[in-house]
Amino acid sequence: MYVIVVYDVKVERVNKVKGFLRQNLFWIQNSVFEGELTNSEFKKVSDGLMNIIDEECDSVIIYKFMMEESLTRDVLGVEKSPIDEIL
Amino acid sequence: MYVIVVYDVKVERVNKVKGFLRQNLFWIQNSVFEGELTNSEFKKVSDGLMNIIDEECDSVIIYKFMMEESLTRDVLGVEKSPIDEIL
Numbered sequence: 497m498y499v500i501v502v503y504d505v506k507v508e509r510v511n512k513v514k515g516f517l518r519q520n521l522f523w524i525q526n527s528v529f530e531g532e533l534t535n536s537e538f539k540k541v542s543d544g545l546m547n548i549i550d551e552e553c554d555s556v557i558i559y560k561f562m563m564e565e566s567l568t569r570d571v572l573g574v575e576k577s578p579i580d581e582i583l
Numbered sequence: 584m585y586v587i588v589v590y591d592v593k594v595e596r597v598n599k600v601k602g603f604l605r606q607n608l609f610w611i612q613n614s615v616f617e618g619e620l621t622n623s624e625f626k627k628v629s630d631g632l633m634n635i636i637d638e639e640c641d642s643v644i645i646y647k648f649m650m651e652e653s654l655t656r657d658v659l660g661v662e663k664s665p666i667d668e669i670l
Contacts, residue, residue: 526591
């Protein structure tokens, strides 16, 4: 599956979340990562995030696409990460 | 089409971007909006954002889905905006 992960976590956990996601996905923009994951990688990412975040105040959304071809993207302004090479 | 908009803009333009997107889409999380747009609404949103942002340093990504049913979402931690009622 193809995933987009967006997060809104307390500042003291931002670097931990970012570092963890960087091991598994591509950094796209402030608080946004993307990438292709197998089911087991998805579970690893999801479980790993649950271990890092504080469920009482942090929020992470994982958008999942089974059909990547139904997804297109427009970039306005600066392309912070040239993901087009990957997508 | 269904869209997810994520933005990474200089602090002095955050409120303007947020206010503009709020007129057209649903706020989901820090720097993330979602919603259904017609082609003409999409053009309005895209043009409006281009008028607000500084293309030299700001970045906005609009993910577009022609087949909304291929999109699912997992929320870890807090659901900041209860979009499930909408999706």
